[in-house]
Amino acid sequence: MLTRVHYAALRAWLQGLPLDVIAGRWLATDPDEVPGPRAALAMLHTIRDDLVQRARLHAREDLxxxxxxxxxxxxSMDRAIKAVRYLESxxxxxxLPAHDVGLWLAAPxxxxxxxxxxxxxxxLNAxxxxxxxxxxxxxxxxxxxxAGRIVQILVQHSASIGQLGPHVTCTALATPAVAGALQARRPCQLASWGCHTRTPQAVGPFAVSSTPSCASGRRALEFRP
Known part of the structure; x- marks a missing residue:
């Protein structure tokens, strides 16, 4: 990953600063182990290649x-320095779907x-x-x-590349939530008839269940208008 130090080192190289100065100021991770000119040049070439790839990821072939x-x-030097500064910002x-797979996947x-x-x-998505x-x-x-790693990359960036179906990711489709919560039926409450609720009891296969008083019809026979 390119950092501000990498951009500064590349700009210094494009401006013509000596390699030993660039290595000691921007490329050395330890003051006692400063890269030599050859190693520093190789590091700068790597930074430049990464920057070129970054420009192509942004579809900026001119940069x-x-x-x-x-x-x-x-x-040409001024143009290159401006390009580096613009890419840094x-x-x-x-x-994106039109990107070459080589911009995102390993060479093999x-x-x-x-x-x-x-x-x-x-x-690849298709x-x-x-x-x-x-x-x-x-x-x-x-x-x-x-293949699993490739699918992970595609899923991670599905918003910009496109969705993969569940037959690819081996994940079930999300079940839509029920619009309204189910409400349990309330037992009848006929206060004027003296109907009281009863707690439901489990009924065995050969057990005899008793009829609630509110459904027996006895109160109806006793009712007089």
Missing amino acids: AEASATPGRSGT MGTPQP LVRRLSAAGIVTLAD LCNQRGSSWWRHVLRIGPLA
Whole structure:
């Protein structure tokens, strides 16, 4: 992950500061172990490559080109430094369906997916939804462990890439909540007839149940208008 220190080191390199100065001020993690010029240059190349990838994740090929090939002229250097500053101010990119799988997955996985015709994240998402949880069987040399990690990435960024079906993630669909809470029936309360509620009792298979007084009809016979 690129930090502000990395951006500062890259800008200093583009501005022509000596490698030993850059290594001692920005690249050394221990004052007693300062990278040599060769190691410092390799670190700066890695930072530049990460920055180019970040520009492409933002779909800014112009910034990627300016950062990758700054050139030797003053105009090219200024353009590269401005590109680095602009990329530093941009937020964390989100994966998009049109992004190449190589921008988000490791190189070995990318080679195997590319051999199967999977170029973009949209292609990968479509393959998963078409084939279900066993989609990885259609890609040579990708096993269930690597497939599970890929699915985790797709699920994590489903808001920007697209949803995976439950037949891919092996999770049940969420059951919608019942709109209204069920209310238990209230026993009849006929105060004028003297009907009282009774606590329900379990009735065995051969037991005789007694009829509640409110349902026996006795009060109805005694009633006179």
